[in-house]
Amino acid sequence: MHSTLKASVIISTYNQPEWLDLVLHSYSTQTNKAFEIIIADDGSDERTKEVVDNFKKSKDLLVKYIWQKDEGFQKTKILNKAIGLSGTDYLIFTDGDCIARNDFVENHLRRRRKNNALSGGYFKLTEAISFLVNKAIIDSQECFDKNWLIAHGQPKSFKLNKLTRSKLKSRVLNMFTPTKATFDGMNASCWKSDILAVNGFDERMQYGGEDREVGERMMNNGIRFLQVRYSTICVHLHHKRPYKNESAERRNLEIRKATKKHKTTYTKFGINKD
Numbered sequence: 001m002h003s004t005l006k007a008s009v010i011i012s013t014y015n016q017p018e019w020l021d022l023v024l025h026s027y028s029t030q031t032n033k034a035f036e037i038i039i040a041d042d043g044s045d046e047r048t049k050e051v052v053d054n055f056k057k058s059k060d061l062l063v064k065y066i067w068q069k070d071e072g073f074q075k076t077k078i079l080n081k082a083i084g085l086s087g088t089d090y091l092i093f094t095d096g097d098c099i100a101r102n103d104f105v106e107n108h109l110r111r112r113r114k115n116n117a118l119s120g121g122y123f124k125l126t127e128a129i130s131f132l133v134n135k136a137i138i139d140s141q142e143c144f145d146k147n148w149l150i151a152h153g154q155p156k157s158f159k160l161n162k163l164t165r166s167k168l169k170s171r172v173l174n175m176f177t178p179t180k181a182t183f184d185g186m187n188a189s190c191w192k193s194d195i196l197a198v199n200g201f202d203e204r205m206q207y208g209g210e211d212r213e214v215g216e217r218m219m220n221n222g223i224r225f226l227q228v229r230y231s232t233i234c235v236h237l238h239h240k241r242p243y244k245n246e247s248a249e250r251r252n253l254e255i256r257k258a259t260k261k262h263k264t265t266y267t268k269f270g271i272n273k274d
Contacts, residue, residue, distance in 0.1 A: 006034040006109055007064070008086035008192075011150040012075055012185065013039060013096030017047040019054040019237045021126035024055045025135045026234075032106035035092070036062040040082035043070025072115040073248070075185075076201035076210050080271045081191065083200055092189040093211070094234065098122055101144045101163075101233040108232050110188045111195050117194065117218060120187030121179070121229035123162045129154055144234055149239075150206065162230060170230035181225035183215025187234055199270030213256050221265040 009027065013020050020039075027037055039052050049065065056063045064085055068078050083091065090106050094100065111118055123134070125143070129152050133143050142148040146160040154160075164170050183190075188211070200216040205213060215225060258264065268274070 003034050004034060005088045006032075007090045007092050007105060007189070008036050008104065009039055009094065009098050010038045010040055010079065010082045010086070012042065012079060012197065013044060013045045013048060014042045014075075015048065016096055016239065017044070017051045018253055019239070019247070020210060021051045021055070021094050021265065022133060022135065022138060022237070023099055024048060024051070026063065026100040026138050027105075028059045029102045029138060029141075030100070030105045031103050032109060033061065034109070034182075035086060036064065038064045038066065038085055039084045040075075040078040041065065041067040041095075042073070042075050042078045043068055044046075044173050073206045073245070074203075075207070076203045076205050077150060079185075079201065080200040083195060084271065086192060089192050090189065091192050091195065094185075095186040097237045097239055098186050098234040099138060099143060099237065101138070102141060104234060106196060106230055107228065111112060111226065111228055111231065112191070114191070115191035115194075115222065116224050116226050117183065117215065117227045118188060118232065119181035119184060119225045120189075120232035120234070121162060121184065122186050122234050123159060124155055124236045125238060127238040128152070133237065142156045144233060145210055163233060164230060173230040174227045177229060179227070179229065181227040183211050183218065183225070185211035186214070187229075187232055189232075190218065190223070194218055194221075195273050196271065197221055198265055201268050201270060202255060202267040203269045206248035207245060207254045208252045209256055213252070213259055216259050217265050217267065220259070220263045236244045
């Protein structure tokens with residue numbers, strides 16, 4: 001293990017090179033740089049690797065890239081491979097369409113606790129604003145500024161509170177939010193040993209709750225999820241979801257029902273296939 005690194009940021013991606021380019025840039029702005037990046041690529045074409053290679057050359061961050069052949073939505077498989085590639089004892093999971101605020105890693109690291117995992121959220125940008133965001137706007141952090149967003153057409157809503165920089169306000173909102181703390185793959189973190197203990201993601205699962213299920217097994221195994229949705233901030237770039245698939249979602253629900261009913265803590269379809 002790299003002694004100075006405190007976390008591995010695992011970013012899942014599939015054929016969104018323009019978005020990934022911006023997301024990676026947001027990690028070069030982090031206030032705490034004691035992390036490695038692992039790109040978990042579920043079968044993208046060459047453009048994604050080009051983005052990763054260019055970022056590696058231009059930034060002084062440790063970046064690992066892992067790719068698998070495109071065989072439909074197989075995110076759980078590539079995430080399990082990424083966990084195996086990680087060189088630290090703390091894992092932060094996010095997606096290649098979520099731009100991290102400059103204190104994102106710092107706040108995940110500051111809030112980590114033994115026997116706990118952290119449950120964050122994201123703030124969804126409109127399609128028009130998503131296309132306005134560029135590296136200069138990430139550098140200035142304007143895409144996390146509610147006044148800038150409203151001025152550019154983002155609808156006013158309570159959700160803009162997700163962008164607060166007030167520590168007191170974020171603590172109060174984390175405490176009182178009705179949203180349950182769960183494992184949401186776009187913004188969650190845990191100790192590597194805790195996700196290995198449940199054998200990682202269930203590789204039978206495709207799109208729809210596949211991240212929630214690993215969290216449910218971790219909870220069954222005694223891990224408590226803490227709410228940090230107002231502290232670990234990222235904004236989500238707009239895109240379509242062509243991989244949504246009703247039969248896969250139904251199957252996923254069946255697996256999650258069984259996990260709940262039997263209080264399952266370990267999947268046979270995870271990292272170790274014994």
